[in-house]
Amino acid sequence: MEKLVNIFLFGKKYEVPENLTIMTAMEYAGYQLVRGCGCRNGFCGACATIYRIKGDKELKACLACQTKVEDNMYIATLPFFPLVKQAYDLEKIPVNETVMMQLYPEIYACIGCNACTKSCTQGLNVMQYIAYAQRGEFEKCAEESFDCVMCGVCSSRCPAGISHPQVAMLARRINGKYLAPGCGHLEDRVKEIKDGDFNELIEALMQKPIEEMKELYNNRDIEK
């Protein structure tokens, strides 16, 4: 017999098996989810959830699909949070900290409370990556924020009204486009294809009888 625990979904008590995640526990309780459920694998950030264990002062945050239920868990999902996303043209922005000053000036109002880091469902050092963004250190901001699933819990806890995931998104795109080293072999290959260097080879493959294609495939040389 599986062991049952008591959980409180939006304050209402349900008895569910202890081996379930918060998400599957909600379904066990009878919720047909529409919001607050996406990839169910910890990548999409749809199922941000806050909870408190009865008697514990600390408010915790997690992804419902990645977290097991506990006895006396008070659960509220946060399926949407109004993040501020500024529109910009990546081709035209300045590649230094002035872009942050223009688009997300509120990051300079950070009071260093670290509530963002404490609440991060991915365990990221959110306050640190905001500090990097303030200084225009986009590469470091990109690296520090890379695992962000943009669930928005950090922003929900921020007294300065920062939309951390959007700040990090901008930093990563700047890093990917402007700061990461260019790729010579990629540029070369794109040009070779445009110049038609492979047309003959591909044409030949388009016509080849299946038996010959099989020969080619079964005897191809495989890079170690």
Place this chain on the structure above:
Amino acid sequence: MYSEQFKESLALVEASREKNIALEPARMTAEQKEKVLASFHPDYKADEFSALKIGPNKGDKVPTELAEILQAHSRITADSVDLTKPAYETDVLVIGGGGAGTAAAIEAHEAGADVMIVTKLRMGDANTMMAEGGIQAADKPNDSPAIHFVDAFGGGHFAAKRELLSKLVCDAPEAIKWLSDLGVEFDKDADGTMVTTHGGGTSRKRMHAAKDYSGAEIMRTLRDEVLNRNIPVVDFTAAIELILDENGKAAGAVLMNMETKELLVAKAKTVIIATGGAGRMHYQGFPTSNHYGATADGLVLGYRAGAKLLYAETLQYHPTGVAFPEQIFGALVTEKVRSLGAKLVNANGEVFMHPLETRDVTAATIIRECSERDNGVDCGNGKGIWLDTPMIEKIGGEGTIMKRIPAMWRMFEKYGIDIRYEPILIYPTLHYQNGGLDIDANCMTTNIENLFVAGEAVGGIHGKNRLMGNSLLDIIVFGRSAGTNAALKAKDTTVGKLTLDHIAKFENEIAGAGIETEMVSPKLLPDYTRKI
């Protein structure tokens, strides 16, 4: 930490690790592959398939669960909405907000069209977001689009439509460049050389990655770009029926608000179906690595309106879904784990196959190891096989796992398993819909004008099995192409009177074929609520 029940087998895996690392397992011959597929691959289990009784693919066999939704009733009748009062009017209507849909929307916008996206969950709630391992492109000097073509054509059992496959491989480097220019952070060396690895069935190392968040990194970047361009996105709104015009051309869709159930009409000059896959149909009872909304909606919409399917009978079971712990049962363990050197090891500590055979062959061989050969590990929900992740650190050096596959580490760490030191247990999981709607090289369906398709809803690009890294590639190549072509086609399209006549016509076929069903489709979401 593994509990007592695993300790004995785990000890055997650990004791054999050094020996297994050194081992270079032989690759199977063509005959061996055919035999293991025919005996153990789920696509070959005849009693799990049903012949379609109606529609353009009448007589073709497809998974029974798919046959049921393809031959189910519409959620509406023609009277349910007023087609003369559309809530939205646009040039290009994109159905689906995943990688293919967003790529299409960006390119349609770039081409100067009015474009909008409708998506039944949020933009980015898609299998793209969950693709971990990487994206193929033949951009290294020792590689070429022709070699890529041969790998993919053979891996797909020589069944791909060659005009689609040649487009896939020839446009691949340009797709990587496009993504890079949008700011996608590919793994590179200090001099800019792409860090590339093998995938199952590749003959060159052409797998580009962004750690093991490759799809997430692409998806969040495309989503950001859609928002930067102020392309309208109507979320939590599903397309439940295509609308044709009096000339039989695609001309919009009936939409349903997922929360209020309100019905709305979207009128468009061209329509792009980018609705993704079908993992949440749980064919043959398999768990799935797919996102919550993967219910083959696009196939249903297209089929009911008269579009043809290709290879809908072929599904991809990813060899390495999580077999333990149960909380993440069926979740994807990226093929990149094997690209980086982890081997498949049975309960006795033996390597029983080359870890990078194509996915269908690998999945079938794992199933054989767990069934006929009975060398699997009992995982509670069934048998599983070890994937010896600590090998990665021994081969690539300490720190390789955190640098290259942090998401995998994170996923297992939550359940007390540190994959740097402990192997993991895997079993095949339903992963990808190889088949889908039949299109031409311009991404338009072969028998409904102005209806375009991109991404996993397409059939024929990969043939009957897909190689790792060719799906992230196809959503970009064909997503972009669908967007550009749909925008172009919209320019000289005048929409005639809108109709939903095909619903009644299809109902007649259902009745005429003697199909008795109460099911309505598209399914939209799976139902996981407890049934008492």
